[in-house]
Amino acid sequence: MTAERSSSPSAAPALPRLGGRRSSYRERVADALRAALIAGELRPGQVYSAPSLATRFGVSATPVREAMLDLAKEGLVDTVPNKGFRVTAVSDRQLDEYTQIRALIEIPTVVELARTADHVSLEALRPAAREIVTAAQAGDLIAYVEADTRFHLGLLALAGNTHLVEVVAELRGRSRLYGLTALVEAGRLLSSAEEHLELLDALLERDEKAVHGIMTRHLGHVRSLWASAD
The missing domain is CATH 1.20.120.530 (GntR ligand-binding domain-like)
Incomplete structure (x- = not known):
């Protein structure tokens, strides 16, 4: 199994620049988080808090929290009360x-x-x-x-x-x-x-x-x- 990436700011890339393709910053953050999830940067079963992800991607916590709620609606993550979001596993x-x-x-x-x-x-x-x-x-x-x-x-x-x-x-x-x-x-x-x-x-x-x-x-x-x- 591939080694999990560290969650420290130096180990993770900044939010990708999407060339203005999205009008909403929240959607841009969701795109970056979705890409990180698909790429395996965010691992299944792991719980991530909005503040830790915000630090990792160099953005504020509010759009991260909103974007993760969007991903939860898509079934890509589950909300964990008072902790954050757990990445869903795929068989x-x-x-x-x-x-x-x-x-x-x-x-x-x-x-x-x-x-x-x-x-x-x-x-x-x-x-x-x-x-x-x-x-x-x-x-x-x-x-x-x-x-x-x-x-x-x-x-x-x-x-x-x-x-x-x-x-x-x-x-x-x-x-x-x-x-x-x-x-x-x-x-x-x-x-x-x-x-x-x-x-x-x-x-x-x-x-x-x-x-x-x-x-x-x-x-x-x-x-x-x-x-x-x-």
Whole structure:
């Protein structure tokens, strides 16, 4: 199992800058906390107080408390009276089911985009794909998850189905990528990050077979490598 990160301010990254994507600071804090939770920075079963998380992320306690209440509504944490919030655990079976559903939705949708998405819209995703690579190089797991989420949901949004994007966003939020730290230490996160640029190039080349292969491989990494607690 990957070692748990210290909760001291020096051991945790500051709140990621989200480029004004959200109008609410509370939502920005929730995005950062959600990314930390998905990346395994916040561990299942652990209880975290709003003040300790505020110190860890370099923000005030009020937006953290409000953001954690939002995450509680999503089922990602449970409230613990007079103590804070406990991160909910996700079983291997649940992770398998989430990945299976994502594959059923995302692979055919993205393959279809090789035929329908315009080049300008696809190229607009390249900065996010590059951010994923940069975050992998820096070992910044929270920034990695943030950029990865923006890339994949932005890509799916090109299909024009809002409900589809919402379903995948929820599935991603409920996943846990406990193995990210191990991938960084083994030098394997960068190759996975570069798959986003590879996918984008295949989409721009209208190569449906390549897109299908990359998406299948990428989602396989999500489950068999990233989501491993061992």
